[in-house]
Amino acid sequence: MLAKVYVNLKKGVLDPQAKAIHKALENLGIQGIADVQQGKVITLKIDTTDALKAKEIAEHAAKQLLANAVMEDFTVIVEKSA
């Protein structure tokens, strides 16, 4: 199974990288962008055909390593491997 772990900064946490992207888009003349957020996706290929088991492993990995619980939230989405 593939487990995708989406990691985003919690609301209210300053996101200078997103601000830099927003400013750069404006400087390039790209109009109409009200807000920018920047996050990570970590895709884990897990040796199991059990979606629940895959989700459990991915959530454990996210808590232990992939997301910083102080300032980041994460979401896990499990899908079949291609």
Added chain:
Amino acid sequence: MLAKVYVNLKKGVLDPQAKAIHKALENLGIQGIADVQQGKVITLKIDTTDALKAKEIAEHAAKQLLANAVMEDFTVIVEKSA
């Protein structure tokens, strides 16, 4: 509209950050992970109610700034703002 731009390394491009995550997960005793990929998500809040227009702006932004066409692929997914 919200446009999510997913940016991933092209296949075959060396991904040391993913390798580091894989190794660290093993060191933490998290078993059963066959492969790791690491990418970015940039969420653009775009001032329009037209999904096609939002997608066009996001793809333009991705080509101009968000993705490095030499070594990265991108996918744009447009959804309604919450």
